[in-house]
Amino acid sequence: MADPLARRYRRLLIAYPRAYRRARGDELLGALLEAAPSDRTRPTPRETVDLLRHGLRARLGRPASRSVVAWAILTAVISGVFAAAFASRAAWETAxxxxxxxxxxxxxxxxxxxxxxxxxxxxxxxxxxxxxxxxxxxxxxxxxxxxxxxxxxxxxxxxxxxxxxxxxxxxxxxxxxxxxxxxxxxxxxxxxxxxxxxxxxxxxxxxxxxxxxxxxxxxxxxxxxxxxxxxxxxxxxxxxxxAAPIAVRPAALAGGLAGAVVAFFLFGWASRRTEGGHPVGGLVKLLTGVALFLWWVPAVLAAPTMLWHHFAEPHPSWHPMWEWLGQPTFSLFFVVGCGAALLAVALAAAAAPAPRRPEAPVSRGVAGS
Known part of the structure; x- marks a missing residue:
């Protein structure tokens, strides 16, 4: 660990679950160091992306999936911005x-x-x-x-x-x-x-x-x-x-970060419980997709419109954050999406967890780099 390259690889391996790091971490680290040129001091961008991508796949219980990380990020981002909007509304009460x-x-x-x-x-x-x-x-x-x-x-x-x-x-x-x-x-x-x-x-x-x-x-x-x-x-x-009170921005930042983290871990928990062809896995995926569609579409439509509006007119205080997400104009979309998401979580909670896989496969890109 005195080697700077080894330390940096170790930090990237945190993306993998702890059990995997204990079982295969030293092996993977050794393969990475053996393949690296003697003068390299930092992981290459490709290695960094590869380790993070495959580590997150393993964490989400879908080591062979090519899309699970993208779905998890979409879920975390939209959940975070909605949590930020709710937190900012609460902070408006300090006005x-x-x-x-x-x-x-x-x-x-x-x-x-x-x-x-x-x-x-x-x-x-x-x-x-x-x-x-x-x-x-x-x-x-x-x-x-x-x-x-x-x-x-x-x-x-x-x-x-x-x-x-x-x-x-x-x-x-x-x-x-x-x-x-x-x-x-x-x-x-x-x-x-x-x-x-x-x-x-x-x-x-x-x-x-x-x-x-x-x-x-x-x-x-x-x-x-x-x-x-x-x-x-x-x-x-x-x-x-x-005008928007001072508390709005820090409240939105804190609420957004908390909402994104909770959503990411909740997504991972549900994903791990329904992996491997689980009987309710398909339905949980469908409900999650419905929720994300109903949450993302209003936000994608509203944000550019609001940005154009703010550039076109003077705004001593910008419109509240929820309006940038198309809310509450499209509140029916949000409510139905919440219902789909809650049903997906309930199905994952009621289902017997899928058998745990002994280990996550090593990325070919990493092993061969």
Whole structure:
């Protein structure tokens, strides 16, 4: 073990189960050292990948399988990110309560002095669906297509655009007042007030609204400055929300790592119990595949969309992590996937464990390298 190459090979052999290392570890190490040139001090990339791949196959109880490691990694990754999302949601509870109406009115008086905002009321919760806290009565909405309505609540109100003031003048005034009171402003976002209907249609004639975004501490402020156009008077719609609290990131990291590790070992345990043509092995594989499909598809579809959305618009505080996974919009997929995964674990637990193989085969690539 004074040889640096031997020490590094030993570290890689940790990928193999302990029983295998005790029975064959010295033999495999000797073969590796004998095949290595005298001037080599580190394992080659091929040897590293080969040892890790075959060691993990043995650990997962499928030493002859070419795909079990990939399935285990897919399971660990998606389980880890879901665990991170749940942990981040729990950490959101450390956020300060939303501003009360009196505080919101005081801040609005600084930003838009002389304007009286209406409908400034308390928010019922930090996150709401259709304006109400999440509860069992909202289960149908969450599971049957309206889960996207679950979002951060805000406190704010509306006021008419002052007579004789153009939207551009109001936007400039808001920016000046925000900076004067310690807010950090972000690039404005413009949007058409309605879609182009035609032909004929002149896109340049469509009135344009402007969204101003700013942040001060853990408070995020947005105001839509809408112009006057046919049948609609100009108005300001303002909202205060909380930015993600500091605890969200460390909680997500810790939860994600814990979830990935637990899922990997649980996958390995179920794999070992149902190896070798076990009667329930095929069903456990099918249920695991169903769960992974139902978990991965929404995440793969949602993540690029959310990334594009965040680059296209200013975000003082990014959207919560679960939205990057397509949740709770696709919560029915998640719930059914959880049911399939739990059934697979239950079948593996109820089944008699398959006879243990005496040893894992040595990789041809390693033995011949």
């Amino acid at each position: 300060r309560p939303l501003p009360r109406p009196a505080e919101a009115r005081a801040m609005l008086a600084e930003i838009v002095p002389g304007q009286e905002f209406t409908d400034v009321t308390d928010a019922p919760a930090l996150f709401v669906i259709y304006g109400q806290p999440l509860g069992w009565e909202a289960a149908d909405d969450m599971l049957l297509g309206d889960g996207g309505e679950y979002a951060q609540a805000g406190v704010g109100g509306a006021t008419p655009l002052p007579a004789g003031t153009s939207p551009a003048e109001m936007v400039a005034r808001i920016h000046t007042n925000l900076r004067a009171h310690g807010w950090t402003t972000y690039p404005d976002l413009t949007h058409d007030m309605y879609g182009c209907v035609g032909p004929p249609c002149d896109p340049t004639a469509i009135p344009v609204g402007t969204t101003v975004t700013a942040r001060r501490g853990d408070t995020v402020f947005t105001v839509d400055v809408n112009p006057t156009y046919t049948g609609n008077p100009g108005a300001l719609w303002a909202t205060f929300q909380r």
